[in-house]
Amino acid sequence: MNKNQTSKHHQLIIIGAGGAGLMAAVTARDLGIDAAIIEGNDRIGKKVLTTGNGRCNITNESTAMGTDEAVALSRKYHSNQTGFPLPVLQQFGVRQTIDLFSTLGLPLISLEDGRMYPMSLQAASVLDIFQLALEDRNVPVYFKNKVVDVIFSPNHPRFTIKCRTESEEQVVYTSEYLFLCTGGLTAPKTGTDGSGYVLAERLGHTLISPVPGIVQLKLDYPYLKELSGIKFEGLGHIIVRGEVIRSEYGEILFTDYGISGPPILQLSRKAAYHLGSGEAVTLSVDLMPGRTEEEVVEFLDMHWGIFGHRTVADSFIGILNKKLVPVLLKEAEIDQQPHLLCQDLSWKTKKKFYRILKHWEFKVTDTNSFTNAQTTAGGIDTVELKEGTLESKLVPGLYLAGEVMDVDGDCGGYNLQWAWSSGYVAAMSLAKHLSSV
Ligand SMILES: Cc1cc2nc3c(=O)[nH]c(=O)nc-3n(C[C@H](O)[C@H](O)[C@H](O)COP(=O)(O)OP(=O)(O)OC[C@H]3O[C@@H](n4cnc5c(N)ncnc54)[C@H](O)[C@@H]3O)c2cc1C
Structure with missing residues (x-):
């Protein structure tokens, strides 16, 4: 390691402080996991700020009315594997989302067509609440760290994560488990430039050609x-x-x-x-x-x-x-x-x-273009992920959550719902795995 390199180790490293990464970090920490986030931007959730015209359409309660809520909710999603979102949504759907935000101190209100927003109608509140939740739980967030490479090793530590900072300093992190929550290609100014796809491909995953969705x-x-x-x-x-x-x-x-x-x-x-x-x-x-x-x-x-x-x-x-x-x-x-x-x-x-x-x-x-789109259709092929846990079938200890994978939702709060659901399920799956080893 040269003199510009520093190194930190965590049990779990989450790349990306968007909706999926934030939900995963808070959940993982609550389940006793030593989790840290690496984020390319200088703040958390830059994209969340732009959502719902600055009000953040967090979820949609219209599917939470019938008898089989998860099935109704899953119809709002699209993927090459149509059945893939269901087992995730069955574990963490709209009701759990409303309850969890309430636990974090963010009550939601329902407006048109079942669309739910923070009561303040300010997207910034969602981030403020996550910021407080991370601080309450002592979850470190390494800002201005752009992950440029990830190396997997069958030995310990399993993941070596190479980052570049603004000052071109190279920082290396290591972890036993890695969550890729790097989003898709939409609104690149918010930090999503598709580099997460490159990292996943280097680890052996396949990319289904992304196209702009909700555009x-x-x-x-x-x-x-x-x-x-x-x-x-x-x-x-x-x-x-x-x-x-x-x-x-x-x-x-x-x-x-x-x-x-x-x-x-x-x-x-x-x-x-x-x-x-x-x-x-x-x-x-x-x-x-x-x-x-x-x-x-x-x-x-x-x-x-x-x-x-x-x-x-x-x-x-x-x-x-x-x-x-x-x-x-x-x-x-x-x-x-x-x-x-x-x-x-x-x-x-x-x-x-x-x-x-x-x-x-x-x-x-x-x-x-992706600059005007709200979501990315396509992404990392879900065939290569274990259904219901979101762990990679190819790289043990690697989990994906959020828009990075080939799942996208309809307009109306369903994309953030996928970020919350998949972030939660990835963390819960890891906790279950840890308790079984
Ligand atoms: C204008 C707009 C409005 C929207 N409105 C809504 C809405 O109201 N309701 C709704 O449900 N959905 C909405 N969406 C969609 C929703 O915001 C996304 O689907 C959701 O935020 C995706 O969450 P994510 O955590 O997967 O990814 P993101 O929120 O995109 O977060 C990914 C994070 O990873 C970081 N990152 C990426 N690569 C690296 C790297 N190599 N190193 C370090 N960090 C990295 C990024 O900086 C970013 O912070 C909207 C989208 C846009 C663009």
Whole structure:
């Protein structure tokens, strides 16, 4: 070891002080494990601060109502191994999360759609509470230490963790157990640059190509400038090879590059995967999801019949967002006839309106980048992890938690829930293992 190197040993080292790492550290310490965290940033949970528009949507209680809560919750997650999240969520789900935060001194409140937040509605409170919990438990956090390499040895100590500090000093830590809680690729400014994937790959793990999840879609559409900023309630469908593969309802927002809003963010993961494999992806928007196609035809025919003396543009007043109408007239190819009356609409033009109102189609060209995304779909292959314990099948003593692995959740608090659940389960599994040896 040269003179710039220092070395510290802990029973367990956790790389990453995000949601998963923090939950793992507090749980491990409560279970009597000598745990320490190594974090590249100068503070804990930089990403948590940005979550839920600064309010931190910690979890979602809407799945905690039925009889089989964990099964309902697990449907909110996606992975190449669809059944992988369930045994983790069965051990630590929404109720346990609410209870644990209450124990730590952070009461939660439920707002729209079951989304739960700290009562203060400040993401910073979540970090303050974790900071206090770490201090109460004397958990060391080594800040400004970027882990650049991890070496596994079958002898003791098993893990040698090499870090680089801001001053280019090399620091070496050693441990018997290692938790990789390094997150994915989203919001790289918060410290997640994908270096955790490199560390896992060096230890023999396989990376399933990450793509941005919960992200806006880019569209190839000639009238985006006119539409930018318009919000409306609608039903979005992602269509691949002529088949609807996922649908979501809610407030949709056009932007100058494409489309956003909760339903679009929810659909984006499917779009990203299919675009990534070179397939054509179409977004179809239903502007009148409350009515069937037949009902829309019947409704419009009656409406145009009653108000036949009005212009076509005026006939949509009170029915659609007014700002959408000029573009719909372009789509129906009657924008050059501003005085066209409903009574003079041709059958061909009417059919165009029926189609646009129920199936307004857009070519999806791309998603926005990881910088704008809220989660990473893909990650370290869960086939290489033991179900229900999160220990590596390849490297004894290595556990993964959080977004680093190939599990991602829907919008609405489910990604942080995965961080809490997997962080807790990794720590609990290690404690059980230690008590059995
Ligand atoms: C803008 C935004 C809003 C979001 N809002 C919500 C929301 O409201 N609700 C919700 O459920 N989810 C939300 N998410 C998603 C959620 O924040 C993440 O899924 C979750 O924080 C992942 O937790 P994690 O612990 O796995 O990783 P992270 O929180 O990303 O933490 C990983 C940590 O590891 C550190 N690290 C990485 N590599 C190294 C290394 N080599 N050496 C040392 N340290 C390293 C990083 O600095 C970082 O602190 C949002 C995400 C974004 C970007």
